[in-house]
Amino acid sequence: MSESHLELTRVGIEFPTPKGPFRALTDVNLKIEQGEFISLIGHSGCGKSTVLNIVAGLYQATEGGVLLDGKEVNSPGPERAVVFQNHSLLPWLTAYENVELAVDQVFKKTKSAAEKKEWIEYNLKLVHMDHAMHKRPDEISGGMKQRVGIARALAMQPEIMLMDEPFGALDALTRAHLQDSLMEIQKDLNNTVIMITHDVDEAVLLSDRIVMMTNGPAATIGEILKVDLPHPRDRLALADDPTYNHYRSEVLRFLYEKQRKVEH
Amino acid sequence: MNPLKWAFVEPFYKLIIGEDRKGQVNLLVKSIGLPIAGLLAFLIIWQGVSSHIHTSLGQFPGPVQTYQQFVALSDEADAAAEKEAAFYQRQEERNAARMAKDPNYEPRVRDYVGPPTFFDQIWRSLVTVMSGFVLASIIAIPIGIVIGLSSNAYAAFNPLIQIFKPVSPLAWLPLVTMVVSAVYVSDDPMFDKAFLNSMFTVLLCCLWPTIINTAAGVATVTQDLKNVSQVLNLSWWTHVRKIVLPCSIPMMFTGLRISLGIAWMVLIAAEMLAQNPGLGKFVWDEFQNGSSDSLGRIMVAVLVIGVVGFVLDRGMLTIQRLVSWDKSVALR
Ligand SMILES: Nc1ncnc2c1ncn2[C@@H]1O[C@H](COP(=O)(O)OP(=O)(O)O)[C@@H](O)[C@H]1O
Numbered sequence: 377m378s379e380s381h382l383e384l385t386r387v388g389i390e391f392p393t394p395k396g397p398f399r400a401l402t403d404v405n406l407k408i409e410q411g412e413f414i415s416l417i418g419h420s421g422c423g424k425s426t427v428l429n430i431v432a433g434l435y436q437a438t439e440g441g442v443l444l445d446g447k448e449v450n451s452p453g454p455e456r457a458v459v460f461q462n463h464s465l466l467p468w469l470t471a472y473e474n475v476e477l478a479v480d481q482v483f484k485k486t487k488s489a490a491e492k493k494e495w496i497e498y499n500l501k502l503v504h505m506d507h508a509m510h511k512r513p514d515e516i517s518g519g520m521k522q523r524v525g526i527a528r529a530l531a532m533q534p535e536i537m538l539m540d541e542p543f544g545a546l547d548a549l550t551r552a553h554l555q556d557s558l559m560e561i562q563k564d565l566n567n568t569v570i571m572i573t574h575d576v577d578e579a580v581l582l583s584d585r586i587v588m589m590t591n592g593p594a595a596t597i598g599e600i601l602k603v604d605l606p607h608p609r610d611r612l613a614l615a616d617d618p619t620y621n622h623y624r625s626e627v628l629r630f631l632y633e634k635q636r637k638v639e640h
Numbered sequence: 641m642n643p644l645k646w647a648f649v650e651p652f653y654k655l656i657i658g659e660d661r662k663g664q665v666n667l668l669v670k671s672i673g674l675p676i677a678g679l680l681a682f683l684i685i686w687q688g689v690s691s692h693i694h695t696s697l698g699q700f701p702g703p704v705q706t707y708q709q710f711v712a713l714s715d716e717a718d719a720a721a722e723k724e725a726a727f728y729q730r731q732e733e734r735n736a737a738r739m740a741k742d743p744n745y746e747p748r749v750r751d752y753v754g755p756p757t758f759f760d761q762i763w764r765s766l767v768t769v770m771s772g773f774v775l776a777s778i779i780a781i782p783i784g785i786v787i788g789l790s791s792n793a794y795a796a797f798n799p800l801i802q803i804f805k806p807v808s809p810l811a812w813l814p815l816v817t818m819v820v821s822a823v824y825v826s827d828d829p830m831f832d833k834a835f836l837n838s839m840f841t842v843l844l845c846c847l848w849p850t851i852i853n854t855a856a857g858v859a860t861v862t863q864d865l866k867n868v869s870q871v872l873n874l875s876w877w878t879h880v881r882k883i884v885l886p887c888s889i890p891m892m893f894t895g896l897r898i899s900l901g902i903a904w905m906v907l908i909a910a911e912m913l914a915q916n917p918g919l920g921k922f923v924w925d926e927f928q929n930g931s932s933d934s935l936g937r938i939m940v941a942v943l944v945i946g947v948v949g950f951v952l953d954r955g956m957l958t959i960q961r962l963v964s965w966d967k968s969v970a971l972r
């Protein structure tokens with residue numbers, strides 16, 4: 377049996393709370409290949425961020441574990457870069473300096489000062505932020521901040537990019553732009569990506585596989601949908617594509633029929 | 641440089657080029673006219689009230705007497721400066737004459753010792769307060785960072801801070817005095833004991849706001865930023881330098897500003913009691929002196945203390961604005 381790039385085996389987690397332990401996840405099993413684009417979708421509060429944080433090493437699984445290239449993951453590290461939901465840029469640093477912090481750390485010994493500078497600028501260019509490189513987060517829009525966050529993650533040359541609702545807070549137009557950029561970059565660099573999303577269209581458009589999670593507590597993976605659409609994908613052409621719409625309705629059916637959120 | 645960048649010049653500039661005349665006049669009235677009106681009202685009330693207060697040292701000084709005493713103190717300082725210059729000139733001439741007679745003569749240079757003038761005492765006070773404040777900050781900032789980072793350290797330190805914070809400088813001073821006398825024994829002391837007593841008293845009183853506010857600033861590091869730091873595998877030291885310190889700087893400076901204000905207030909009391917040359921001792925000496933000019937001189941000192949305190953606070957505010965990345969916070 378060939379080893380997968382990333383492997384989650386029987387992952388479960390229990391949070392200690394004042395009212396006793398709270399079981400967020402049970403028996404999460406997932407194998408991801410190098411270069412795959414995976415979306416995690418599910419109702420809010422089901423445990424998507426928790427899965428991502430376990431892979432990132434920010435949370436420790438109570439049972440089971442995560443293997444990256446056969447090695448156990450138990451602490452955070454730059455080979456698993458995270459793009460946080462609310463960008464998490466350091467507000468006192470410019471876009472350039474934010475990326476620089478990551479580059480200085482990851483390529484401390486392997487790149488010269490000039491190479492680092494070139495690499496920082498290259499990554500900012502990749503997300504189309506070269507024109508506002510020396511602006512601070514409070515001087516740029518939400519979409520631009522998210523781009524810088526992505527540039528920071530890309531600049532770490534991670535084996536896996538973990539993205540927690542990266543475009544959740546953006547308007548539809550900006551989101552579409554960033555999705556296109558992300559698709560392009562991902563196909564160029566062949567990164568492995570796990571992205572959490574709320575947005576069914578986003579999931580179908582970007583992913584190779586969509587991992588759908590059941591409602592918590594004790595959430596787990598409900599279904600995995602393989603999206604067999606050729607790359608590059610074009611949102612306009614796909615709008616009327618029957619296969620695309622089939623995938624879309626599959627996800628919708630899972631979310632709103634099988635896992636209908638019971639409102640209390 | 642764009643003159644419009646200077647907020648102070650802007651209304652005048654706009655007035656001259658004729659842009660929004662009415663608004664600019666209103667702005668000027670508000671920013672210059674009203675403060676002057678307040679000051680005038682104060683002077684009038686001061687004059688009126690002081691003429692009705694008769695003390696054993698004569699009438700309470702009004703603005704005019706106070707101003708006269710200020711002039712007198714300036715004249716004394718000028719006279720002292722002349723005396724000092726004359727002293728050095730005489731000494732030089734004397735040495736030159738001796739050297740001419742005897743080439744092997746080692747010229748003796750002695751320092752001028754005269755009573756400190758009022759302005760010397762302002763300077764001494766500033767030196768003392770800044771020494772105490774800087775030392776306190778050097779101690780308080782690292783402590784603040786450590787207890788801000790660790791909830792265990794916070795739990796351990798917090799009761800101590802809460803207990804020592806409200807202690808008056810007057811309670812510390814006797815202890816400091818005894819400790820300094822016992823510990824600082826040297827035949828050729830670099831520092832005056834009175835100076836050390838006041839300085840350490842200032843230090844003890846202005847540690848706390850900086851510690852508390854720095855710790856609070858460290859607590860503003862969000863989980864998001866901590867996650868960034870963890871994902872990047874930043875070392876503890878890099879984490880503190882690159883994330884914790886910059887994040888806590890706005891709060892830290894709030895603490896430093898409070899500390900400096902306290903330091904200046906404490907200093908005057910400490911100098912009075914420790915007999916350390918400075919404004920506090922000046923006030924005390926004038927009080928003991930009890931001449932008819934004394935109250936006027938004390939009034940001059942009161943105003944100078946106020947003005948210096950104000951300037952110190954503005955200075956800190958300016959630094960705070962320069963180093964603060966969070967420009968959305970209105971600092972006043
Ligand atoms: N650190 C934590 N301590 C306690 N409970 C947590 C913690 N993190 C997440 N949870 C709980 O786990 C569940 C899943 O949370 P999360 O993964 O953030 O959901 P999602 O990202 O899918 O919206 C929620 O009920 C949440 O309250």
Ligand SMILES: [Mg+2]
Pocket residue numbers: 424425426
């Ligand atoms: Mg979440």
